[in-house]
Amino acid sequence: MKIRLGSTEIGLFRYLGLWTAIALLFTLQNTLNNGLQRPSWPLSDLIRWSLIQWYSWAALAPLVFRLAERYPVRGTLRFRGLAQQLVASLCTTFLAMVLGALVSTLFEPSGFFEQLGYFLEQHFAIGVLTYWTLFAIQQAIQFHAEKARRELEASRLATELAQSRLQVLKTQLQPHFLFNTLHAIVTLLDEDKLSAEDMLLRLSELLRAFLEDYDGQEIPLRRELELLELYLGIQRRRFKDRLTTRIHVAPDVMDAAVPSLVLQPIVENAIRYGIGQHVGEDCVEIDCRREGDMLCIDVRNYNSTLDEGGQAGGHGIGLSNTRLRMRELYGDHASLRLDLIVPRGVACRLRLPYRDLDEDALPEHVPACA
Known part of the structure; x- marks a missing residue:
């Protein structure tokens, strides 16, 4: 099974492994910060919270790629696209907070709104940064794909042009020879x-x-x-x-x-x-x-x-x-x-x-x- 990110496909296990690595990296950071606090949180709780946070973004990453393709920030409409992406980043980040809060209620004694408040307080800012990071990755992939496509197209056009020029040169030779030979035949008709x-x-x-x-x-x-x-x-x-x-x-x-x-x-x-x-x-x-x-x-x-x-x-x-x-x-x-x-x-x-x-x-x- 594959996950489609715009025009790019990635295997499901590789995709989940990438987001798991990100979650564990932030778990390590939270563990170091937690070590300075009293009382401290159990490591299992830190891992669970981090996985919920980043798996929520794993579920929404395909949406971010589609929004990046639909509202590009380039050309004459780049300011309009930038405004659209700003609104999309805020809405998508809020959706990630809602999704994380819903999943957390399955493991925490507190209710949905309490969990939503916690996610908005702790993760909204980094969520916006996550959206723009995914947007930048999509733009980079699209740029390289477009560059490769243009290079391939330029190479194909250059080959077709060279073949056309060769064919023109080749067809020029045959009428030239034919004219000279027919002229010689006409000259010999009387002789x-x-x-x-x-x-x-x-x-x-x-x-x-x-x-x-x-x-x-x-x-x-x-x-x-x-x-x-x-x-x-x-x-x-x-x-x-x-x-x-x-x-x-x-x-x-x-x-x-x-x-x-x-x-x-x-x-x-x-x-x-x-x-x-x-x-x-x-x-x-x-x-x-x-x-x-x-x-x-x-x-x-x-x-x-x-x-x-x-x-x-x-x-x-x-x-x-x-x-x-x-x-x-x-x-x-x-x-x-x-x-x-x-x-x-x-x-x-x-x-x-x-x-x-x-x-x-x-x-x-x-x-x-x-």
């Missing part, structure tokens, strides 16, 4: 209809993979590479013999967790500012390995340069969104930077905290591009 048809088929397969893929923010590296291969197949068909791709992956990082679609915008950026803007051939290399607690992914191309601001021909939406997603997911534990390759080329270096992703919780792999 090479077979290539344009093949690109449409690969694009439909890639879009199907996007729609059917796991809707989380992270996927295993092996699945990310499968999605990337669909994209690279489209770009190899577009640029034909001018574009070469190489992918080097250490076997122990295939199950590493990476942000979904993190490689596609980086590779798209390398192709756009490399072979897409410069004549000649280009080679795009993807190197994935583990160094200590970090997953290292390098995307290199050899037909682009960095401008004075350290960007590969500009600052596209792909790289900026990738940086924002990494900041939301990993904070300062991840990084993305562009380095110049001598004599020509640019390397995009991605560093992520290494963590294996349990693929059993994910749906089946997307089909690899034929």
